[in-house]
Every structure is written in C-alpha cells, then in structure tokens.
Amino acid sequence: MPELPEIEAFRHHIESTALNQKVNHVDVREDRVLGVSAQKLWSNVTGHAFETAVRHGKYVLIQLDNQKWLALHFGMTGDVDYYDDEQEEPEHSRVVFHFENESYLAFENMRMLGEVMVVDDREDFVAAKELGPDALHLDYDGFQARLSGRRGMIKTALMDQQVLAGIGNVYSDEILFQSHLHPRSQVPQLNDDHLHTIYGSMQSVLKTAIERRIRGDKLPDSFLIPHRAPREDCPQCDGQVEQISISGRNAYCCPNCQKEIA
DNA sequence: AGTACCACCTGACGGC
DNA sequence: TGCCGTCAGGTGGTAC
Numbered sequence: 001m002p003e004l005p006e007i008e009a010f011r012h013h014i015e016s017t018a019l020n021q022k023v024n025h026v027d028v029r030e031d032r033v034l035g036v037s038a039q040k041l042w043s044n045v046t047g048h049a050f051e052t053a054v055r056h057g058k059y060v061l062i063q064l065d066n067q068k069w070l071a072l073h074f075g076m077t078g079d080v081d082y083y084d085d086e087q088e089e090p091e092h093s094r095v096v097f098h099f100e101n102e103s104y105l106a107f108e109n110m111r112m113l114g115e116v117m118v119v120d121d122r123e124d125f126v127a128a129k130e131l132g133p134d135a136l137h138l139d140y141d142g143f144q145a146r147l148s149g150r151r152g153m154i155k156t157a158l159m160d161q162q163v164l165a166g167i168g169n170v171y172s173d174e175i176l177f178q179s180h181l182h183p184r185s186q187v188p189q190l191n192d193d194h195l196h197t198i199y200g201s202m203q204s205v206l207k208t209a210i211e212r213r214i215r216g217d218k219l220p221d222s223f224l225i226p227h228r229a230p231r232e233d234c235p236q237c238d239g240q241v242e243q244i245s246i247s248g249r250n251a252y253c254c255p256n257c258q259k260e261i262a
Numbered sequence: 263a264g265t266a267c268c269a270c271c272t273g274a275c276g277g278c
Numbered sequence: 279t280g281c282c283g284t285c286a287g288g289t290g291g292t293a294c
Contacts, residue, residue, distance in 0.1 A: 076287050111271045113288065152264050168289060248267050
C-alpha cells in the first residue's frame with residue numbers, strides 16, 4: 001500500500017545509497033512494467049549516474065547526469081532495494097540497475113501495476129499526468145483553494161491525485177480519523193475550522209509516517225492504520241472500527257469518533 | 263462533476 | 279492436503 005510516506009522512504013533510500021554512481025547495465029526482467037521501450041530506457045540510462053531523487057505525490061523522479069529523468073511509480077506493491085551482493089536480489093525485481101561499483105538497485109513490483117518511465121522534464125511530466133500539488137508541499141491557502149468548488153465526499157477529494165498528490169485509500173482514512181470527520185462528509189459543507197483541522201492532520205500524519213517508515217518502525221498505536229480492519233477496537237474510544245464501501249473501495253472509520261458533516 | 267464499478271495483476275488467506 | 283474464490287488497492291476507463 002505505498003502512498004506518500006512509503007514513497008518518500010523509497011526516495012530517501014535511493015538518495016542515501018544510489019546517487020553519483022554510473023549505471024553500466026539496466027536489466028529488464030519484466031517489460032510489462034515499462035512505460036518506455038527497453039531500448040529507450042537502456043540508451044538514456046546506461047553510462048549515466050543518478051544525480052538527485054525527488055518525489056511528487058506517489059512518484060519518485062530521479063534526475064540523471066544527462067538531464068533526463070527516470071520516473072518510478074509503484075502501483076500497489078512496489079519497493080526499491082539497494083544491495084551489494086547479487087544473491088540478495090529481491091524476489092519480485094522487475095528492473096535492476098547495475099552500478100559500476102558492483103552494487104545494484106532493484107525496482108520491485110510483485111503485482112506489476114507499477115511503471116518505470118523516462119521523461120525529459122519534471123514539470124512537464126507532472127502536467128501530463130495532471131497531478132495536483134504534492135500534499136506535503138502545499139500550504140493551507142493552497143489546500144483550501146484546491147477544495148473550493150469541489151462537491152462530493154471528502155475522502156474521495158483527498159484521494160484524487162488531480163486535487164492533491166500523494167494520498168491514497170489508507171492515509172485518507174487516517175487523516176479523517178484524526179480529524180474526527182467521517183469519510184462521507186460533504187466537501188461543500190465543511191467550514192474553515194474543519195479544513196484547518198484536516199490540513200493539520202494531513203501534515204502531521206504524513207510527517208510522522210515518513211519518520212517511522214524511514215526508520216523502519218511501525219506507526220503509532222494511536223493511529224487508525226494498525227487497527228484498520230472490521231470490528232477492531234478503536235484506538236481513541238470504546239467503540240469499534242467500521243468498514244464501509246466508498247466507490248467500491250474499503251474505507252475504515254470509527255462512527256463514534258468521526259462526525260459526518262452532510 | 264461526481265459516483266459506481268470493472269479491469270489490470272499476483273500472492274495470501276479462508277472455506278470446504 | 280489441496281483446490282478455489284475472494285481480496286488487496288493505485289490507476290484508468292466506462293456508464294450513468
């Protein structure tokens with residue numbers, strides 16, 4: 001379930017291991033994850049080093065020393081792993097970058113819903129994918145502006161990558177849980193206090209989760225996520241967690257803690 | 263414009 | 279033990 005915090009941890013992993021080493025081989029194990037021809041991937045990456053790794057929403061963008069960008073999307077089951085011993089290669093590696101110092105970076109993608117792309121320009125890529133601003137790089141005024149004029153349920157809006165990028169099914173539940181607002185609450189009915197609360201929860205949930213993910217730690221037990229299953233005990237009250245369906249996806253909430261604004 | 267639902271995909275898991 | 283249906287959930291497409 002990689003969403004913004006997990007993707008940020010992937011970015012951090014790449015940044016702290018794989019920069020400034022020339023790639024001398026790109027091993028495509030499964031071309032179904034390529035959003036670019038293997039030929040183009042090879043010709044743009046081989047002989048070049050990763051210079052920086054940034055994140056926008058659920059994408060990691062790696063700038064190469066030829067000014068091209070490698071764009072990684074992880075789908076539901078992606079990961080990256082850097083290792084020195086070929087024997088350590090993860091089971092679901094789909095693309096493996098070999099560096100000249102004999103280390104490796106594997107793009108893992110068990111269910112193959114992820115994608116590896118090569119793009120010319122970071123801004124153009126974000127525009128082409130119609131991504132909203134990154135959830136962490138958005139101030140309150142921007143957040144409010146993105147939601148203004150929007151109808152429908154708040155959970156759906158938070159998950160819409162065109163509204164803001166990075167939040168998915170799991171973290172939208174957490175943000176609304178910590179905001180004490182029910183996921184079906186209607187956006188036009190939310191007042192400024194509600195929006196401030198949601199914005200504040202979003203920032204703190206994402207920042208806490210990033211810290212924990214980078215350290216490899218679990219999320220706090222006070223979060224909903226560790227209890228995100230039908231009839232689990234609510235971590236904040238005596239009630240139980242409820243599973244509901246929103247647009248055919250599972251949402252979890254505590255109807256006792258979370259008020260529905262309709 | 264918003265909602266519902268399907269498909270993509272593979273592995274884990276529960277039921278019988 | 280072992281087969282089978284279901285589910286996970288990001289994204290994109292379709293129908294209403």
